[in-house]
Amino acid sequence: MVSLSQFRCETGCLEIGLPHIQRFLELAGEVCRSLNPTVIEDMALTLKRVREGGGRLFILGVGGSAGNASHAVNDFRKLCGIEAYAPTDNVSELTARTNDEGWETVFREWLKTSRARAQDALLIFSVGGGDAERGVSMNLVHAIDLARDRGMTICSIVGRDQGHAAQHSTHAIIVPQVDPTLVTPISEAFQSVIWHALVSHPELQIAETTW
Known part of the structure; x- marks a missing residue:
């Protein structure tokens, strides 16, 4: 060879x-x-407890992470039997709220209308995870703050350990920044790797895949 x-x-x-x-x-x-497998294991077991407690899973992401959120919603619902939603799947509501109320509050207000409660969980897919001081991804920042106020479980898969998500999550998986020029593609790629590890976890997966 x-x-x-x-x-x-x-x-x-x-x-x-x-x-x-x-x-x-x-x-x-x-x-x-x-990556620390123990952190991913802990997140899987936490999501199992959310399901057993009748909680829902709200998955938030912006840009490429929004596409990942939509895919992950399918997997958590179909394979794991968790009632899961991504606000970005409803483009009409998302754009109406952006137009009328502003982009920064779209996720927070969506969670309010969904009556998000302590039994529910938030899963953040993001590269930076939001930054209140710099005003970056404030829609994630406001959603995380609401989740904290309501006692929700907060999980995140992010590429920055100093972001709002990493600092305020129950479980945070930080994708290492192994190359400063490739932070976004590697972070978003590993969102997919990690959520697939979660949905195929024997403690979470309840339905078999076709292949």
């Missing part, structure tokens, strides 16, 4: 594209080795 380095030397075809791909994959491996 020809190694990647041999292939690069013999063909010259990898000089433009694959060095980045090789590095990205190596960094992904580094992140995998750096």
Whole structure:
């Protein structure tokens, strides 16, 4: 078998594209080795208790993390039997609230209308996790503050340990910043890796996948 380095030397075809791909994959491996499985295990067991207590799971994300939130809602509902929702799935309400009330409060007001309560949980997908001092992702900041006021469980999968989510979560999984130029793609990629680890956890998963 020809190694990647041999292939690069013999063909010259990898000089433009694959060095980045090789590095990205190596960094992904580094992140995998750096994650603490105990923290992910604890989050899985906490979500199991939320389900057993009749609680709901609200998943919040912005941008690419919003797409991840939608996918994760499907998995937690279908595979784990948890009543889960993502506010960003309702584009009409989201844009109406943005237009009439402002972007910063869309998640907080959505949670209020949903009568979010102590039995429920919030799951944050974010790169930075919100920053009140810098005014970044204030919609997440306000939602987290509401969840804290109501005694909700707060879980987060984020790429920054100093953000609002990491600082105020019951369980926070921090995706290591292994390359300052790739914080966003690696953080959002590992949101998916980690939630799939959660929904396939034998203490959480109650329905089999087709494949």
